[in-house]
Amino acid sequence: MSILHRITGEARFPLLGLGLGCVCVLGILVPGVVLWLAHLHAAFSINIHARLTPPTPSHWLGTDPLGRDTLAFSLVGAVNSYAISFFSMVLALGLGTGLGVLAAGTGQKTKIIANGVVELGIAFPPIIIAALLVTLCGAGVVQEICALALFFIPGFVRLGQQAAANIYAQDYIAAARLSALTPWRILLRHVVPNMVPGLLVQFSVNVALAMLAETGLSYLGLGAPPPLPELGRILAFYQVHIYDHPHLVAVPGVVVLLLVLGTNMVGDGLRDRFTRQEKKS
Amino acid sequence: MTDLLAVQNVSFSRKEGRNGKRSILRGLNFGVKQGETVAILGQSGTGKTTLAHILAGLVPPSSGSVRYKGVETQLLSHRQNRALRSDLQMIFQDPYSSLDPRQTVSAIMHEPLWTHTLSKEQKDEHIAKMLHVLGLPPESFARRAHEFSGGQRQRIAIARALVGQPSLVIADEAVSALDVSAQARVLNVLLEQQQKTGLSLIFISHDMAVVRHMAHRVVVLADSTIVEEGPAQQIFANPRSAYTAALLQKDLWKDTNV
Numbered sequence: 001m002s003i004l005h006r007i008t009g010e011a012r013f014p015l016l017g018l019g020l021g022c023v024c025v026l027g028i029l030v031p032g033v034v035l036w037l038a039h040l041h042a043a044f045s046i047n048i049h050a051r052l053t054p055p056t057p058s059h060w061l062g063t064d065p066l067g068r069d070t071l072a073f074s075l076v077g078a079v080n081s082y083a084i085s086f087f088s089m090v091l092a093l094g095l096g097t098g099l100g101v102l103a104a105g106t107g108q109k110t111k112i113i114a115n116g117v118v119e120l121g122i123a124f125p126p127i128i129i130a131a132l133l134v135t136l137c138g139a140g141v142v143q144e145i146c147a148l149a150l151f152f153i154p155g156f157v158r159l160g161q162q163a164a165a166n167i168y169a170q171d172y173i174a175a176a177r178l179s180a181l182t183p184w185r186i187l188l189r190h191v192v193p194n195m196v197p198g199l200l201v202q203f204s205v206n207v208a209l210a211m212l213a214e215t216g217l218s219y220l221g222l223g224a225p226p227p228l229p230e231l232g233r234i235l236a237f238y239q240v241h242i243y244d245h246p247h248l249v250a251v252p253g254v255v256v257l258l259l260v261l262g263t264n265m266v267g268d269g270l271r272d273r274f275t276r277q278e279k280k281s
Numbered sequence: 282m283t284d285l286l287a288v289q290n291v292s293f294s295r296k297e298g299r300n301g302k303r304s305i306l307r308g309l310n311f312g313v314k315q316g317e318t319v320a321i322l323g324q325s326g327t328g329k330t331t332l333a334h335i336l337a338g339l340v341p342p343s344s345g346s347v348r349y350k351g352v353e354t355q356l357l358s359h360r361q362n363r364a365l366r367s368d369l370q371m372i373f374q375d376p377y378s379s380l381d382p383r384q385t386v387s388a389i390m391h392e393p394l395w396t397h398t399l400s401k402e403q404k405d406e407h408i409a410k411m412l413h414v415l416g417l418p419p420e421s422f423a424r425r426a427h428e429f430s431g432g433q434r435q436r437i438a439i440a441r442a443l444v445g446q447p448s449l450v451i452a453d454e455a456v457s458a459l460d461v462s463a464q465a466r467v468l469n470v471l472l473e474q475q476q477k478t479g480l481s482l483i484f485i486s487h488d489m490a491v492v493r494h495m496a497h498r499v500v501v502l503a504d505s506t507i508v509e510e511g512p513a514q515q516i517f518a519n520p521r522s523a524y525t526a527a528l529l530q531k532d533l534w535k536d537t538n539v
Binding site (some may be wrong): 277 | 334335338340362363364369370371373374380381383384395396438441445
């Protein structure tokens, strides 16, 4: 159990972790989305005469080497990075869990394919796959989403397979078969609804991990190309000023920290909630 | 009278290790007539639940055949299979595993009726009647399975098995999770159904009093095969095999934590 989980643990404050997590994530993403939709020019507009200014009422955390608002630029970068991480996990969840469920519900051949995917995914270092993908297909949002999804598909295959196998072994599945329900109806009525809690927890934890991986990729230049701001690339761009203007690096760094921490807290909170529900049943 | 369910030379073995096989059931032959209750007795681990799954068509036998109303269950067409399914039901041993915890009682009870051509109102009425007969309050309709106690869950599972008015019900330790008064109520409901609709029952139980009360015929399983079969009265009064005699005197139950 993490220190964070102990502080916000289920025993004393059951919803504190979940609430704090949501505040952290939404506190960054909501202003970021508002900036995206309403004031994108404020985040992107270059003003070379106002470069590297200290905090002012119009620029709360000062400006960057190109005169852009550091906070606004980091928040917009956070929205991009989070959206890429989120959608890559949606892709990984869909493909990985789908294959896992198929392997659990059908014959030996699908199981062999699913196990092959898992072994292959574990054998290749993720960063090599990402570099290969970017080299072959060029840098871009879609490529980055695919590269990140590839990291996590094996985990979702394994999780989906185990969870579905456990559910298929229950007597209520046999009862459904005795009621002449088709395999498809059994999947939709019994298997998927009972898998949702576990998948939701794993999904939120993996979004946090994907966020870190995405930051790493974009820091190395393997992410989406400019002008789309991403937290990793913003960090890489600001790092030369770490000694003279340390707050420049601190702002995107703290944003990454809060997003990852917040998403993890949401995952822990959801797990506690579902565990309590299971104990009650 | 021809058998409703005929078990012919059924064997079942399970893979063990790389090339090994463990025989669970060997050469079983018996039948179940309409309106008859057949009890299957045997110690834990003699394959009674596996046999129940084979009879219900959930697991194919390794060899031999199970014929329901004269048709081999493993060779049924999709349409025949659907008809069979609503006609043959099973009550499972574990009330915690036999009901989907996330479904409401209403959804659970509607499941065996989905192939029936009744209107929704007729189905609801039918379900409410069945729940009432089994002592479950009408408000349980909208509650989820995980909100009920073990005994209540087992009664819901029994109601689910009976709601579609099947011809044959396989009851695998169906009443062992119930207290004495609930047991009596359930057994009476089963007997009532039998008298009304000619329901056949395959009853797997460790409770000799229940078996004496319910069974017309008894099949005794030991060492993967049938050691004795015959009318219940005869077997209880004068068992032919020493194993059955010991079983009836509960000598063999002692070491099986039953």
